[in-house]
Amino acid sequence: MTIQIEQFNCRSDNFGILLHHVESGLTALIDAPEEAAIMAAIERTGWAPSMILTTHHHTDHVEANPALKRRFGLEIIAPAKEADRIPGVDRTVKEGDVIDFSGEPIRVIETPGHTAGHVSYYLPGPGIVFTADTLFAMGCGRLFECPPTTMYDSLGKLAALPPQTIVYCGHEYTLANARFAATIDPTNEALAERLERVERMRENGQATLPTTIGDELATNPYLRCGDAAIRLNLGMQQASDAEVFAEIRKRKDNF
Ligand code: ZN
Numbered sequence: 001m002t003i004q005i006e007q008f009n010c011r012s013d014n015f016g017i018l019l020h021h022v023e024s025g026l027t028a029l030i031d032a033p034e035e036a037a038i039m040a041a042i043e044r045t046g047w048a049p050s051m052i053l054t055t056h057h058h059t060d061h062v063e064a065n066p067a068l069k070r071r072f073g074l075e076i077i078a079p080a081k082e083a084d085r086i087p088g089v090d091r092t093v094k095e096g097d098v099i100d101f102s103g104e105p106i107r108v109i110e111t112p113g114h115t116a117g118h119v120s121y122y123l124p125g126p127g128i129v130f131t132a133d134t135l136f137a138m139g140c141g142r143l144f145e146c147p148p149t150t151m152y153d154s155l156g157k158l159a160a161l162p163p164q165t166i167v168y169c170g171h172e173y174t175l176a177n178a179r180f181a182a183t184i185d186p187t188n189e190a191l192a193e194r195l196e197r198v199e200r201m202r203e204n205g206q207a208t209l210p211t212t213i214g215d216e217l218a219t220n221p222y223l224r225c226g227d228a229a230i231r232l233n234l235g236m237q238q239a240s241d242a243e244v245f246a247e248i249r250k251r252k253d254n255f
C-alpha cells in the first residue's frame with residue numbers, strides 16, 4: 001500500500017495536509033485551515049477528500065470545515081473531548097481508536113496540552129504521525145487549556161514512537177523555535193547545525209517540515225528535559241523532568 005502526502009501553506013503560517021491512498025484513491029485532510037489554499041491543493045493533486053481528521057478546535061484548524069463539507073460531503077472526524085467546539089463533526093474519536101483508511105490503520109493518540117482535547121493521528125504502517133499543535137520542529141504548542149505536566153506527558157507519548165517516524169506539524173514555527181532552543185541547549189552541536197540548515201531553508205522559502213521523532217529527540221529541548229547540559233544551563237540539576245519542561249515552556253512564552 002502506498003501513502004502519499006501533499007503539504008502546503010495556509011493562512012500566515014499554518015500547514016494544510018492531504019493524505020492520499022494511491023491504490024484506492026481515498027484522501028483525507030488533516031485539519032481544514034483555509035478553504036482557498038486547500039482547494040488549490042486539491043486541484044493540483046486531483047485528490048478529492050472524503051474525510052477531515054481534526055486535531056483540535058482552534059479556528060486556524062477548523063475554519064474551512066463547513067465549506068469543504070458543502071463541496072465534498074466529507075466526513076468530519078474530531079476528538080470527542082472538544083467535538084462540541086468543532087463545526088460539522090460526524091464522528092468522534094478518543095485514545096486508542098483506529099480509523100480504517102482503506103485498510104491502512106490510523107491510530108488516535110490523545111495529546112492534550114495545547115488544548116484539553118487535542119489528538120494526534122498515527123499511521124504505524126508507513127510510520128507517519130500528524131501532531132498539529134502538540135509537537136513542532138524543535139518546539140511544542142503553547143499551553144492554553146492545560147498545566148505543563150499534561151503537555152509533558154503528551155510529548156512523552158510522541159517521543160516513544162519509533163525514531164524514524166515522520167512528523168507533520170500544524171505550523172511553520174521552526175526557525176523561531178530553533179533560535180529559542182539554542183538559548184536553552186547552547187552546547188548541542190546537532191541543534192546548532194540544524195539551526196543553520198533551517199535558516200538557509202527559510203531564506204530559500206522552503207518548508208522545514210516534516211521532521212522525524214529521531215531528529216526531535218536530538219534537538220527539541222522539550223523532549224530533552226533530562227539532559228545534563230540543559231539542566232546545568234538552567235540551573236535546575238535537582239528538578240524533575242516535568243519541572244524542567246515547565247521552565248523551558250515559560251521562558252519561550254517570554255522569549
Ligand atoms: Zn492551535
Ligand code: FE
Binds near residue numbers: 058061133171
Ligand atoms: Fe494552530
